[in-house]
Amino acid sequence: MTWTIYLSGEIHTDWRQRVEQDATAAGLDVAFTGPVTDHAASDDCGAAILGEPAEPFWRDHLGAGVNAIRTRTLIEQADVVVVRFGEQYRQWNAAFDAGIASALGTPLITLHPTEHDHALKEVDRAALAVAREPEQVVSILRYVTSGKLGS
Amino acid sequence: MTWTIYLSGEIHTDWRQRVEQDATAAGLDVAFTGPVTDHAASDDCGAAILGEPAEPFWRDHLGAGVNAIRTRTLIEQADVVVVRFGEQYRQWNAAFDAGIASALGTPLITLHPTEHDHALKEVDRAALAVAREPEQVVSILRYVTSGKLGS
Amino acid sequence: MTWTIYLSGEIHTDWRQRVEQDATAAGLDVAFTGPVTDHAASDDCGAAILGEPAEPFWRDHLGAGVNAIRTRTLIEQADVVVVRFGEQYRQWNAAFDAGIASALGTPLITLHPTEHDHALKEVDRAALAVAREPEQVVSILRYVTSGKLGS
Amino acid sequence: MTWTIYLSGEIHTDWRQRVEQDATAAGLDVAFTGPVTDHAASDDCGAAILGEPAEPFWRDHLGAGVNAIRTRTLIEQADVVVVRFGEQYRQWNAAFDAGIASALGTPLITLHPTEHDHALKEVDRAALAVAREPEQVVSILRYVTSGKLGS
Amino acid sequence: MTWTIYLSGEIHTDWRQRVEQDATAAGLDVAFTGPVTDHAASDDCGAAILGEPAEPFWRDHLGAGVNAIRTRTLIEQADVVVVRFGEQYRQWNAAFDAGIASALGTPLITLHPTEHDHALKEVDRAALAVAREPEQVVSILRYVTSGKLGS
Amino acid sequence: MTWTIYLSGEIHTDWRQRVEQDATAAGLDVAFTGPVTDHAASDDCGAAILGEPAEPFWRDHLGAGVNAIRTRTLIEQADVVVVRFGEQYRQWNAAFDAGIASALGTPLITLHPTEHDHALKEVDRAALAVAREPEQVVSILRYVTSGKLGS
């Protein structure tokens, strides 16, 4: 069985690459999915395809609708959802994805520095693991999918 | 992952072909499903297979039952449902399909000219995108499945 | 047990009153719910409360969102959904509501003149009864809730 | 029918009181629920009842568990969930609650200033209304529960 | 808590009265629901209300639709479903109701003479109790609702 | 897409072979599943594997449990459930399977002679088609899976 892992949250650091490279190096039987991480494309997709609305609120609304076609489908199909909260930005969409995963009963792993522990306590309580580094996420995936604790 | 896209609604124009050809040309990893679009077959299937009833109401009822075996199954298995409302006919079955998709939580894209905007506002509100042309549907599918906004 | 009956669809004739008066006269243990039937209020509610957007599409979108808070909640709580298709207008929202009821597994009664039988065959196939007059709906409700066929 | 409205999010301003007072003044048939808004009690409840753990991470974990018994139950029972994002704090738990409401299919109203529009676009897209002031939330509830647009 | 008990199946003997009288005599906190047991009304309800169709198959279809509005709603709301298989008739609708209860996860009690044991083994396997006499059903309900085994 | 069709009910005639041969001859993209049709094995499986109980009731119970592991799994995975009621036997398990399919929302086709129409009216009402001959079932499957009405 190939496990499908949805990587949600922060798009401005290289954490997804670190997770994916490590998982590939370890030969894990996993497939990664996630939102579109091209920030400009993600912001523009609605207006670019469906036309520019007169007001910025509706521009965001259009784009968020198009992105949701992707994200809702992939979150629903994921075996595990990993949510990364970075040091910058409010990343409410990351917490929103975590709420969806929790309500669906999909195992959730959060990934964030300790400085956010208190602010994220409700989200972390719904998670089955709280990691600090991308490499820990890969170690969890190795153990979960192969039963091996790794070196 | 191959995305399964159900194309519901209007059967008297070439919109399905335009969507499918464009998607093929763009090399999208999608599979299209939909109702039987041979109008005569769709109307006759019940009576042709199960026997002619005495009254037209039950003739329609027989045919609608047989068609529903197909449509309910395929809508339930779709990742995305696209519903086309054309310029003619009342197309209540298109709106009915949209209601099913909405209740199932399946992402919905509507496709119709602006003249129907007011009459379709409840359906459009449940959709994640409202397109005007089949090509926009394909642009959405390209972005959603590949993360590329296209040219 | 008080049965909750959601009356969906056409808002320009007196069919809801006829159903409700008949049911009251018959002493049925039913409570009726439905959408807001004040057409102007229904169209304006979004913009009136949340502010006028620059474009009519978004005006409808705002209003449809506010109305959906009511209609989705009440449809989900209904024991039976009755959907009326009148002689005028396209009434896609009526068919949309029927699709939701069908997907939820809530018993559905349609109410429409025979001239729409062919166009409504998919919706009617999902219904447990197709009535022509409001009084028939009440007869069904009397039988269903009390076991009496009535005079 | 009494509508149950869950008020999620920001606990440092008087927005809940404004909503509740306005709703009472308007005579709405609604009941409000929400998280414990006594910040100290909310932070301490786990350790105070179950004992102080050695590490702050687990102190938060204990408290978040006890609070979740309340919040998950009440969110699941709500007819409508209102989520307030204030001007301060990251309020990831508010977005988390919105994700749960969205996955449950419960109608969602967000309440936040326009400055957060872009950051909240994914959450707002899942909402049926985006309000700026508590009084607008009450206007929506009045319309939704009574069909009246109010003065 | 008042327990709601749906009594499905055979309508030609007095088993429902025996269950209801015994339960009343024992002062149980239960409410009984069930199909319409007036055989003629049950057969005629569709045609009487909606009009006589030309063919007997559709006459039955009409009636079964109207009855299903009642039975599906009440079975779905029941805490316990009791299904009686009598000595006569094929009573496929009783087994059909048992299948629905089983799929819904609603506790099922069957009631039938031993001579049907082999033919009913699949249905009995899905039941939590197989009774032979109506009085045993009441003894089960007394125990289940009050914890008393009774005299 | 290969459609999975569960063939439930009567095991003493060759209807399954007729369905399967016809479907193969027509080149349909379907896979058939069903209960174990070796009557002796089906009756004996529980006692043969798990040991003979002292009483025949529990012998049936053991066997029905083992068979249910197969039937519940396959019914739940089926795209369409076909239920055959033959001229002999009571076949309550066929009606029980139909109830499960109905509650799961899986499209249902019944197959039986007209003489059972009245007794099966509740089951037929839940079906999307009522066939008389196995060949009609195949014609429905051809139409449903390929959109062709056949010759």
Next chain:
Amino acid sequence: MTWTIYLSGEIHTDWRQRVEQDATAAGLDVAFTGPVTDHAASDDCGAAILGEPAEPFWRDHLGAGVNAIRTRTLIEQADVVVVRFGEQYRQWNAAFDAGIASALGTPLITLHPTEHDHALKEVDRAALAVAREPEQVVSILRYVTSGKLGS
């Protein structure tokens, strides 16, 4: 709102009374449910009502079926499930109930001495609180239902 709390597990100590008395003394708006705690009645109910089977395995099976009518219904209706693991007996049914509550998404509180921590780690991980004394359970219920941390 009255919260319904199911008290599962150990029946040989007075922990239920301690929870109920404390909750009454504190004036909490809660209603307690649970299995039948009369050990003899619980063991005998099946055979006493339905007849003595020849083998002890089936005697237990009969009794467990009758008890399950009560326990499954009440667990499903509970807002919170509390599961007590005592110092004696294996209490697999307590862990079984915890598994059901977890799968249903119902908030779970476990109650057991520290000596069982390692053996119960999987169950505790699914719980939102792990209490050691009945009084802690009441403190949690007070906080959860009233928002007060108590003295």
Next chain:
Amino acid sequence: MTWTIYLSGEIHTDWRQRVEQDATAAGLDVAFTGPVTDHAASDDCGAAILGEPAEPFWRDHLGAGVNAIRTRTLIEQADVVVVRFGEQYRQWNAAFDAGIASALGTPLITLHPTEHDHALKEVDRAALAVAREPEQVVSILRYVTSGKLGS
């Protein structure tokens, strides 16, 4: 169709190997899944990957969380769940898994010596078969997947 069988419970005897070898020898079309059976790895996985907490309770909590990512996912994907209760240890997690399978409606087979019959009666009641030896489990799987009773 390849059946997926989750093997839950006891990890200190060779029952899983006996099941798997027998199934392989019999050429069954099954795939086995289960928890990590390396006891040390299972106990250490949380602390080894995520860091040692100060208290043993949280060490177990960390490990149970990581293991649950695997077990919840695999139990949910299983067609059949087999739960083994051995002669030693309390094995509450086995009963917990059985509760989850039961609530999910997944067919359950228990495997344990007769000495535990009384203590396991609630779990066994929810099972579709109670086996004593691993070879019986394989015989059930052969029958269920192939319809053959075996030699």
